[in-house]
Amino acid sequence: MNTRGDNCEPHRPAHPRIFTMCEAGKSDHHSAERCVDFPVSVVLPAGGTGERTGLQTPKQFCTFLGRPLISYTIQAFESIPWIQSIVVAVAKENMDLMTDIIQRFKHRKVRAVPGGSTRHRSICNGVLALGEEERPAVGRPKVVIIHDAVRPFVEEDFLYKIAMAAKEQGAAGAIRPLVSTVIATTSEGYLDHSLERAKYRASEMPQGFTYDVISQAYQRCSESDFEFGTECLHLALQYCGTNAKLIEGPPTLWKVTYKRDLAAAESIIKETLSRSACVITGGLAEAVNLADALRKAVGALDMELDIVPDLMGDNARCLLKEWNFIQVSVSHSCLSEVEAILVALEAENRALLHPVVVIWVHFSRTDELPVSERAPTAIMELASTAKHRNILIYGIQLKQSEHWERSASRVAEIASALIRERSPALVGQLLQA
């Protein structure tokens, strides 16, 4: 029996309660196409310092669009109905920060526990916390998914495969093809031999284990495992005789490790938020024509437009699925329609997890004056207050001309750039198409 490091206390008896989600009155634990009839919990090791990024802030707490990386990972798991609970293991000095993040972004099903001086010790603390679960609604899991907190792009389909394989085999893990060949070096720094790359795979996350296997593996493993090990699948094999099922995962499973990975992660998040937009026309003919022309133009920019006259009735669905809104106002320069969008977005608390973009396109007929002199000030004032609520307002002014398609194309280019970048620097600006 080893002496576990860093708060990894001896194993305690689990809750006797048996819990099968599908028998629990067909609750929301059924995803549309699958049923998981056993409790699944998650351990997110997040106790590292991220030295390889070269940054002072541990990478799991680096922010993207105003939100820490770990919040994106938590959200990916908490949005899955068949996951009953999430434990995040963080360094003691980050416990308050983690608690604030959970509260600020209204994360559910998740609690923070102290991590350890190594990844295995952090994971072990998380697994033990699952065994000591006191919340009445949460029983001891049948399956524990372990996933690095710095791998935010995890998909339900693959997690389902890992969870089901772990339940059947006792352990399962994600693998990916090797990009580089693995070589062994001599103590003098020369090539000793190289491995035949086709025979090897990179071990990634998520991994899944039955609670019994992973808790037993940590009870039996050595201090050297705790101190130097990096592979939970190895512990399951060595200490429980459980040979993990290996499942090739999607390329999105990569781990944020270096500074460049932070830039890559932010780019992926922005791209995900920029795939579509809702255009509100008010039903006016010129606005509808502009919207139709915009749809063609943004289509070429790989963005879809949903065109609606307003956000009432069935159209209110846009408030729950869109991150980008384009309000087309013809002639009048007042921002009342934009203000109405803000009220609707706030009623849905839509900007809690991601900044929402609202673009006011002011379209003036040829025989009219451009927007009133007050408009630039008005949009800046409105944008300044909205920004504090994570809503980014931008303006585009368009004067009707005979080159209709060209004007629409120009608006599309500007709107697409504003949506993709979500730049705080341009908030409140009235740009000229």
Ligand SMILES: Nc1ccn([C@@H]2O[C@H](COP(=O)(O)OP(=O)(O)OP(=O)(O)O)[C@@H](O)[C@H]2O)c(=O)n1
């Ligand atoms: N004592 C530790 C060390 C690492 N981790 C977590 O394990 C995951 C994968 O580890 P890694 O990418 O190595 O993170 P760091 O150890 O923080 O990175 P570095 O090695 O560059 O310091 C990360 O979510 C990290 O926070 C942990 O929970 N406890």
Ligand SMILES: O=P(O)(O)OC[C@@H](O)[C@@H](O)[C@@H](O)CO
């Ligand atoms: O080794 P690091 O601490 O950088 O990251 C942990 C990885 O080793 C781990 O996530 C996978 O290899 C699967 O075990």
